[in-house]
Amino acid sequence: MERHHCAVVDIAQARLDPAAALEFVSDPGFGGITMFVGRVRDLNHGRVVTGVSYDMFDVLALNGFTDIAARGEAQFGPQLKLYIAHAKGRLGIGDLAVVVAAGTPHRDEAFRACRMAIEAVKHESPVWKQEHYADGDSVWSEGCSLCVHADGEGGHG
Amino acid sequence: MERHHCAVVDIAQARLDPAAALEFVSDPGFGGITMFVGRVRDLNHGRVVTGVSYDMFDVLALNGFTDIAARGEAQFGPQLKLYIAHAKGRLGIGDLAVVVAAGTPHRDEAFRACRMAIEAVKHESPVWKQEHYADGDSVWSEGCSLCVHADGEGGHG
Amino acid sequence: MNVEIKLFGAFRDYEADARVRLELTPEATVADVRSALASHATVHWPNFRPALLAHSAFASERAVLREGDPIPADGQMAVLPPVSGG
């Protein structure tokens, strides 16, 4: 079995499953599991949100999740199981947008690996959020630019 | 309803429930939930562990969990829900020893509040772990001293 | 060569089928694709915001590409506006 689970979940077909994430990253040798769950909020920048739509370049996103897991192993060693799943489609308030979980022998690595993974998902993954507001308006969120400059640095817009 | 849930769970009566923790710290205004789950490992300091027994001064532990939640509010504001539950009794490998979850509007606070709470539980709560080994031996774990010195600093043994 | 560029996020609003087909020379780089897409956008997209493209990256299915990189051999690309997952 793979030590890492990476998934894009179409909300029309299934929901993100935190229990499955916990189960996946568990191991008899692991004492610490840290999980992050991102949910759709009812308010953003003062506007009443009724839902969001996530657009995603699925295949590149999955390749990116796998790269993040490889980076986790490079940083924390092979005693690591990572679970990275992101929803796509139209989500309502409270729906789960992303679930990241890390299992490791000790808790410090679990926290750090989980945090590293969710930051990478947020800043690097080809995912786009469109917010729908109570007044009928819809807006694509401002985000992080993935432009790779000549000096090799990625920029955050 | 209280914004924080603090519990001591006797393993003879019930199990820790991560799904209940996620549910409890959820809120329409919260976009981030971080959860830590501590499980019994099969190996510690190179010895094969078959199980652990947690002893606990229940009432003081619960008072301490409540204090930790109050500290969380002082640090992160009232937009915080915390869930702190610790198991007591005889646990087998893989059994859940502790579940801490934090819900907040944004993820940085969720990570920091969850980490603060589990560190406080580990370093300050009146809980004692006895490890049982494959060779029949049992040993109370070395831990953190709660001695309060004259200068008001707590020491870690 | 024929290049097909998939559109995501805010770019989806510009084309009903969320893709643009452009003709480029075989030696063209990602930077050339960027210029060609800008020209296409100026002509065909009434509400086009140049700043959106300026902050967007190009990618294959495997990775985000640099400006000097060649076009993927299969001619399949995507333009990625600033991301906002999680």
Add this chain to the structure above:
Amino acid sequence: MNVEIKLFGAFRDYEADARVRLELTPEATVADVRSALASHATVHWPNFRPALLAHSAFASERAVLREGDPIPADGQMAVLPPVSGG
């Protein structure tokens, strides 16, 4: 006054009912309880390790106590060896 001290963790091994009853003066402090418990332990607990008590704290049901604190009015205390939860 009569003080009852609950025993936890490694201290449980020393008394079958996990508690010790000691007689102290009404003005006694936590430090006096510590001394009294050390004396009791030296007499009654064959394998007593003084270092364990030295690293242990005393508490009421509400809080960990300081050495200069008075004994809780109800005479109920606990001795807490170094903790190892989580």
